Amino acid sequence: MAKIVAGVGTSHVPAIGAASDHAKDRNEYFKPLFDGYDPAREWISKVNPDVVILVYNDHACAFSVEVVNTFVLGVAEKYEPADEGYGPRPVPHIEGHADFASHINECLIFDEFDIAIANEMAVDHGGTVPLTVMYDRPESWPCKVIPLCVNVIKYPQPTGLRCYKLGKALRKAVESYPEDLRVAVFGTGGMSHQLQGERAGFVNQEFDLMFLDNLQDNPEALTKIDHNEYLRDAGSEGIELIMWLIMRGAMENPKEVYRHYHVPVSNTAGGLICFEDEAA
Numbered sequence: 001m002a003k004i005v006a007g008v009g010t011s012h013v014p015a016i017g018a019a020s021d022h023a024k025d026r027n028e029y030f031k032p033l034f035d036g037y038d039p040a041r042e043w044i045s046k047v048n049p050d051v052v053i054l055v056y057n058d059h060a061c062a063f064s065v066e067v068v069n070t071f072v073l074g075v076a077e078k079y080e081p082a083d084e085g086y087g088p089r090p091v092p093h094i095e096g097h098a099d100f101a102s103h104i105n106e107c108l109i110f111d112e113f114d115i116a117i118a119n120e121m122a123v124d125h126g127g128t129v130p131l132t133v134m135y136d137r138p139e140s141w142p143c144k145v146i147p148l149c150v151n152v153i154k155y156p157q158p159t160g161l162r163c164y165k166l167g168k169a170l171r172k173a174v175e176s177y178p179e180d181l182r183v184a185v186f187g188t189g190g191m192s193h194q195l196q197g198e199r200a201g202f203v204n205q206e207f208d209l210m211f212l213d214n215l216q217d218n219p220e221a222l223t224k225i226d227h228n229e230y231l232r233d234a235g236s237e238g239i240e241l242i243m244w245l246i247m248r249g250a251m252e253n254p255k256e257v258y259r260h261y262h263v264p265v266s267n268t269a270g271g272l273i274c275f276e277d278e279a280a
């Protein structure tokens, strides 16, 4: 049977992708960030998941704002990096796992999560940057990837609790798939940040560290953070953190094996946390 062996929470700042793509990842500005990725990359190469379920958000690239879907699961065989206005990132295309994704989709819908289905979808920095964070610059990504897209950019976003519950349903779906697959779930998105208005550039390290400190043992407390609290304490884009709660919901007995936190990266913090699932 398929099983979840690991979970990762990580920021997806576009500048991280650009630094990697232009070989600037060890310059003076980015070195402290990327040096902190080395141990995580070593760890994931040992964990070596067959499939990554990549929980991320689209930034109005694959989907226009005319139709806003709360959750979208990719069931395609292949995904190209999105053109975000300056050409697609020069990273490998993503290989999907259509059969496994279709199984997950069916399970989630029968478990009363009304997920939209993407047969075709370009993946923007929200999805490609976390792959860079964990896998650097390979010729091809070393695993199959199932993208699970969450609306965090248009109000009303789902609650943290809904995301956490979706993670639990995701675990059930994975564990009922008959193939022996080692699965990692990546929950991605910025920690505290605000890209607009008077508080543009706002970062709240105290909030970020509180979130990291509670993720393993006290996720229920994090599910109680409401939209206003995210806005006030984590900035207008800090609500991206609800995607980390899907990852956490999919873990049964997580053990933190690595953490990295660095400020600033562009307008936010670079946050990374890695869990192994002791239940696996």
Ligand code: DHB
Residues within 6 Å of the ligand: 012, 013, 014, 015, 059, 189, 190, 193, 195, 237, 265, 266, 267, 268
């Ligand atoms: C930045 C961060 C994001 O999460 C994003 O989607 C876009 C930009 C930033 O800090 O520059």
Ligand code: FE
Residues within 6 Å of the ligand: 012, 059, 126, 189, 190, 240
């Ligand atoms: Fe973002």
